[in-house]
Amino acid sequence: MESIDVSRRALLKGSLRHERALRPPWAVSEALFLQLCTRCGECQGACETQIISRGDGGYPKIDFSRGECTFCQACVDSCPEGALAALGKSQGAVPWHHVANIGQECLGIKGVYCKSCGEVCEVGAISFTFGSGRVPVPNVMS
Known part of the structure; x- marks a missing residue:
C-alpha cells in the first residue's frame, strides 16, 4: 500500500x-x-x-x-x-500520553470570573477552588 x-x-x-x-x-x-x-x-x-x-x-x-x-x-x-x-x-502501559492542564491564558487564573470549562466538561474532571474575595480557579482532577 x-x-x-x-x-x-x-x-x-x-x-x-x-x-x-x-x-x-x-x-x-x-x-x-x-x-x-x-x-x-x-x-x-x-x-x-x-x-x-x-x-x-x-x-x-x-x-x-x-x-x-x-x-x-x-x-x-x-x-x-x-x-x-x-x-x-x-x-501497566498507559493508553494515552496526554495530560490535561490549565494554562496561563485561563480567565480564572487572570482574575476574571469564568467557569465555562467546568460547565462543558461532561465527565466532571474540572473542579474549582473558591477563596474569600477571589474568583474560582479551575483544577483538573487526576
Whole structure:
C-alpha cells in the first residue's frame, strides 16, 4: 500500500492548521504508527463502543463524540501490524500520553470570573477552588 503524507494532504485540502489525530489507545509513536498501520480497519471493527473512525488518509482515530473508551483492548488485540502496542493495561502501559492542564491564558487564573470549562466538561474532571474575595480557579482532577 502506498505511503500517505498526512501533512501534505492537509495542505492540499486547505487545512493549514494541523491538529494531530488522537490514535487508538496504546498506539506506538505517531511516526512509527504511520509506518506500521496499513489502514485495514480491524481496530475500527473490533471497537465495542465504535469510537474508532477513519481519519485523514484512512488512518484510525478516536472520536469521543461517539462514546467513550472502555479500555477493553480489543483494538490492540485485533491489530495485525503492531501499530497498537501489545503492552496494554496488563503490563501497566498507559493508553494515552496526554495530560490535561490549565494554562496561563485561563480567565480564572487572570482574575476574571469564568467557569465555562467546568460547565462543558461532561465527565466532571474540572473542579474549582473558591477563596474569600477571589474568583474560582479551575483544577483538573487526576
